[in-house]
Amino acid sequence: xxxxxxxxxxxxxxxxxxxxxxxxxxxxxxxxxxxxxxxxxxxxxxxxxxxxxxxxxxxxxxxxxxxxxxxxxxxxxxxxxxxxxxxxxxxxxxxxxxxxxxxxxxxxxxxxxxxxxxxxxxxxxxxxxxxxxxxxxxxxxxxxxxxxxxxxxxxxxxxxxxxxxxxxxxxxxxxxxxxxxxxxxxxxxxxxxxxxxxxxxxxxxxxxxxxxxxxxxxxxxxxxxxxxxxxxxxxxxxxxxxxxxxxxxxxxxxxxxxxxxxxxxxxxxxxxxxxxxxxxxxxxxxxxxxxxxxxxxxxxxxxxxxxxxxxxxxxxxxxxxxxxxxxxxxxx
Amino acid sequence: xxxxxxxxxxxxxxxxxxxxxxxxxxxxxxxxxxxxxxxxxxxxxxxxxxxxxxxxxxxxxxxxxxxxxxxxxxxxxxxxxxxxxxxxxxxxxxxxxxxxxxxxxxxxxxxxxxxxxxxxxxxxxxxxxxxxxxxxxxxxxxxxxxxxxxxxxxxxxxxxxxxxxxxxxxxxxxxxxxxxxxxxxxxxxxxxxxxxxxxxxxxxxxxxxxxxxxxxxxxxxxxxxxxxxxxxxxxxxxxxxxxxxxxxxxxxxxxxxxxxxxxxxxxxxxxxxxxxxxxxxxxxxxxxxxxxxxxxxxxxxxxxxxxxxxxxxxxxxxxxxxxxxxxxxxxx
Numbered sequence: 001x002x003x004x005x006x007x008x009x010x011x012x013x014x015x016x017x018x019x020x021x022x023x024x025x026x027x028x029x030x031x032x033x034x035x036x037x038x039x040x041x042x043x044x045x046x047x048x049x050x051x052x053x054x055x056x057x058x059x060x061x062x063x064x065x066x067x068x069x070x071x072x073x074x075x076x077x078x079x080x081x082x083x084x085x086x087x088x089x090x091x092x093x094x095x096x097x098x099x100x101x102x103x104x105x106x107x108x109x110x111x112x113x114x115x116x117x118x119x120x121x122x123x124x125x126x127x128x129x130x131x132x133x134x135x136x137x138x139x140x141x142x143x144x145x146x147x148x149x150x151x152x153x154x155x156x157x158x159x160x161x162x163x164x165x166x167x168x169x170x171x172x173x174x175x176x177x178x179x180x181x182x183x184x185x186x187x188x189x190x191x192x193x194x195x196x197x198x199x200x201x202x203x204x205x206x207x208x209x210x211x212x213x214x215x216x217x218x219x220x221x222x223x224x225x226x227x228x229x230x231x232x233x234x235x236x237x238x239x240x241x242x243x244x245x246x247x248x249x250x251x252x253x254x255x256x257x258x259x260x261x262x263x264x265x266x267x268x269x270x271x272x273x274x275x276x277x278x279x280x281x282x283x284x285x286x287x288x289x290x291x292x293x294x295x296x297x298x299x300x301x302x303x304x305x306x307x308x309x310x311x312x313x314x315x316x317x318x319x320x321x322x323x324x325x326x327x328x329x330x331x332x
Numbered sequence: 333x334x335x336x337x338x339x340x341x342x343x344x345x346x347x348x349x350x351x352x353x354x355x356x357x358x359x360x361x362x363x364x365x366x367x368x369x370x371x372x373x374x375x376x377x378x379x380x381x382x383x384x385x386x387x388x389x390x391x392x393x394x395x396x397x398x399x400x401x402x403x404x405x406x407x408x409x410x411x412x413x414x415x416x417x418x419x420x421x422x423x424x425x426x427x428x429x430x431x432x433x434x435x436x437x438x439x440x441x442x443x444x445x446x447x448x449x450x451x452x453x454x455x456x457x458x459x460x461x462x463x464x465x466x467x468x469x470x471x472x473x474x475x476x477x478x479x480x481x482x483x484x485x486x487x488x489x490x491x492x493x494x495x496x497x498x499x500x501x502x503x504x505x506x507x508x509x510x511x512x513x514x515x516x517x518x519x520x521x522x523x524x525x526x527x528x529x530x531x532x533x534x535x536x537x538x539x540x541x542x543x544x545x546x547x548x549x550x551x552x553x554x555x556x557x558x559x560x561x562x563x564x565x566x567x568x569x570x571x572x573x574x575x576x577x578x579x580x581x582x583x584x585x586x587x588x589x590x591x592x593x594x595x596x597x598x599x600x601x602x603x604x605x606x607x608x609x610x611x612x613x614x615x616x617x618x619x620x621x622x623x624x625x626x627x628x629x630x631x632x633x634x635x636x637x638x639x640x641x642x643x644x645x646x647x648x649x650x651x652x653x654x655x656x657x658x659x660x661x662x663x664x
Contacts, residue, residue: 005447048475050448065449068430073415074616076408083405086432095445098400098430100418113427115337116382143380225620257620265621284406288557288589289597290622 006047014043026051064094066311067114067144071101071126075223076254077281077298081125081150084304092312094120101126115143121311122146145317149307150298152198153319161306163298164321169202171326172278172296176247177210179332181276185216185245187231187255189223199280203249216245220255228258236267246276247332253279253286256293260331276332282324292330299324338379346375358383396426398643399446399476403433403458407555408586409613409630413457413482416636424644426452433458447475453643454478477649481639482630484530485651493638495630496653501534503658504610504628508579509542511664513608517548517577519563519587521555531612535581548577552587560590568599578608579664585611585618588625592663608664614656624662631656 012019017036024032025040044050066089070078086096097119101110114122122144146158153160176184186203204215218235220227228250236244250256256279263269263277271277279286282297299322306322309315340354347354349368356364357372376382398421402410418428429451433442446454454476478490485492508516518535536547550567552559560582568576582588588611595601595609603609611618614629631654638654641647 048447050445065429070418073411076411079405079408079411082414082430083432083434086402086430087434090432095449096430097397098414098418098428100415100422102415102419113382115380117427225616257617257622261621284557285589285617288622289593290589 006044006049008049008051010047011040011044011049014047015039023051062120063118065097065117065119066094067097067099067110067117067119067122069099069101069110069114069122069124069126072223073100073102074254075252076285077252077283077300078125080284081300081304084300085123085125085149085307088304088308092308094311096123111143111146119144123307123311124148125150147307147310147317150300150303152321158319159310159317160319161303161310162319162321163296163303164323165198166202167321167323168280168296168326169199169206172249173203173206175294175326175328176249176276176278176332179276181247181332182212183216183244183246184212185218185235185248187218187220187228187248187250187259189220189251189255191219191221199251218248220251220258223252223254225254225258225261228255229262232259232262233266236263236269244275247272247278248275249278249280251280253281253283253293253295255279256295256331257285257291260291260293271331278332282327286327286329294329294332295327297325297327338376338381340381340383342379343372343376343381346379347371355383394452395450397429397449397451398426399429399431399442399449399451399454401431401433401442401446401454401456401458404555405432405434406586407584408617409584409615409632410457412616413632413636416632417455417457417481417639420636420640424640426643428455443475443478451476455639455643456480457482479639479642479649482632482635484653490651491642491649492651493635493642494651494653495628495635496655497530498534499653499655500612500628500658501531501538504581505535505538507626507658507660508581508608508610508664511608513579513664514544515548515576515578516544517550517567517580519550519552519560519580519582519591521552521583521587523551523553531583550580552583552590555584555586557586557590557593560587561594564591564594565598568595568601576607579604579610580607581610581612583612585613585615585625585627587611588627588663589617589623592623592625603663610664614659618659618661626661626664627659629657629659 008019008022012022017040021032021036022040025037068085072078089096097114097117099110099114111122124146148158148160150162151160152162184207186200188200207215218231220231248259250259256277260271260277263271263275269275277293279293279295282295285291286293286295302322306315306320310317340351343354344351349372353364353368354372357369400417421428429446429449431442431446443454456478480490480492482494483492484494516539518532520532539547550563552563580591582591588609592603592609595603595607601607609625611625611627614627617623618625618627634654638647638652642649
């Protein structure tokens with residue numbers, strides 16, 4: 001671990017040029033003869049020399065580092081988001097620092113640590129934090145700019161990019177209404193989550209506007225498959241068959257998968273005849289024949305593109321929502 | 333994005349102390365009166381000042397940054413690994429730079445870029461790269477040290493931590509043999525993968541030692557659920573029922589899930605009566621009642637702990653394997 005790194009001076013000596021020429025060879029657009037650049041790059045490759053981005057960052061005050069704060073690694077949709085986001089950042093010459101802010105770590109400390117590393121921005125890809133955590137009182141004034149991805153920000157000066165909850169719930173409910181479902185239930189994930197509140201309130205108000213006042217609420221408490229199984233199991237065990245819901249809207253796909261398995265394997269309910277089930281996110285596993293779940297595809301690619309455009313100053317940083325796409329499958 | 337960051341000098345003025353006192357307040361173990369430290373930290377918090385790690389890194393030559401190179405984000409077991417790894421690194425005061433090296437990006441360039449950012453080490457969490465990519469010829473001498481996680485390294489000077497393939501295959505096969513299976517098949521993922529070769533060759537040699545020379549090979553070509561479905565579909569369509577395998581060992585859980593769905597929903601085979609199926613990795617989804625798959629749990633926690641111990645110099649950096657745990661479920 002203590003090998004000395006080659007310096008620009010080493011390369012200059014090896015290539016028989018000035019140190020200034022070495023610098024120009026590594027600076028996009030700098031004036032330098034092709035032959036000199038080639039010689040410098042060849043010698044640099046031999047010596048393993050690359051310009052020190054750390055030193056350059058101190059001078060330019062940009063690091064091209066973006067901190068990603070992630071709280072919930074159990075949620076499978078995080079993986080495709082990480083793929084899309086790292087891909088989009090790298091295509092712009094930036095890289096992501098991945099900071100775990102699960103319950104063992106403090107959100108605000110993570111934000112401050114990111115600031116210490118002089119990141120150009122912080123993207124919060126979280127589900128389980130409270131909006132108040134990131135209020136003016138909790139955060140110092142001079143930190144890196146904060147963006148929220150895949151959930152709404154309820155704080156005016158923190159821009160967010162998320163899937164359009166009212167729009168998605170209307171599409172889902174129009175579909176369920178047309179299929180004849182009239183006894184709806186909603187299974188929610190973590191309690192603190194503003195996306196849940198958004199989706200849930202949109203879901204409920206649709207049915208209430210059509211005279212169906214009672215929407216069963218099944219709080220799972222987390223985005224865990226097992227938590228969903230427990231919530232549906234309790235509900236079905238406590239509710240006579242003739243009073244049960246005929247369709248269950250789940251706040252995400254993991255919940256829908258857990259619910260589907262309990263309905264079929266523990267209560268012998270056919271899907272959708274005995275109970276229709278809808279997920280949310282559009283995770284790949286919903287397409288598996290074992291589940292064949294109707295779900296709402298979050299527009300991840302567009303959401304990631306919008307966040308990166310805000311980071312790069314091509315898009316005004318403000319809170320926006322993007323519509324996704326209803327995917328109808330066998331579960332409804 | 334252009335807010336000026338508070339400096340140590342700003343904090344010194346606000347707290348009425350010297351700049352040197354500010355530095356000591358932020359240096360663990362430095363001699364400073366409690367009252368002074370408190371005053372400095374209070375003023376620093378108000379101003380949003382934190383010491384510049386970038387400048388400190390230039391002086392100390394360590395950044396506490398570790399580059400994680402990840403190639404395959406479709407593979408669901410990557411998410412718990414990322415959680416465990418970021419958690420373990422952060423507990424040691426390090427953070428991970430997540431670098432996407434999927435097909436759109438160049439592996440060696442990613443390694444060099446990590447070096448440019450002066451990371452203390454590079455961890456390769458990859459499946460789809462060739463060992464030769466990281467040979468001496470391809471890499472410059474003076475880069476950060478490289479470690480390989482969750483697959484074997486076949487290059488002597490690159491340490492790796494992986495699950496013990498021969499041990500795991502023996503445990504799996506002992507179980508299958510005891511259950512009476514005698515017509516085995518093996519479904520592999522990416523072609524270039526040394527773990528596949530390790531698992532496959534161990535699997536096949538077990539049966540050959542017991543006189544079963546013919547082990548059907550079903551190459552899926554990737555770790556994709558759909559690829560697994562295609563591979564098993566082709567095999568079943570081309571093979572008369574009486575000549576078919578009675579157990580399919582899949583190189584990972586995603587393949588096993590894809591195979592199970594095709595067997596049941598397209599060919600009406602009961603699992604395990606019509607076809608027994610075994611996965612590998614121990615992904616959470618294998619426990620879902622829809623699949624109920626026998627699988628081999630990789631010892632992720634222990635593997636991550638070992639890699640971090642090597643990084644921190646508590647464990648000699650060399651290639652090691654760690655045994656996992658067979659989880660027997662309904663699919664065998």
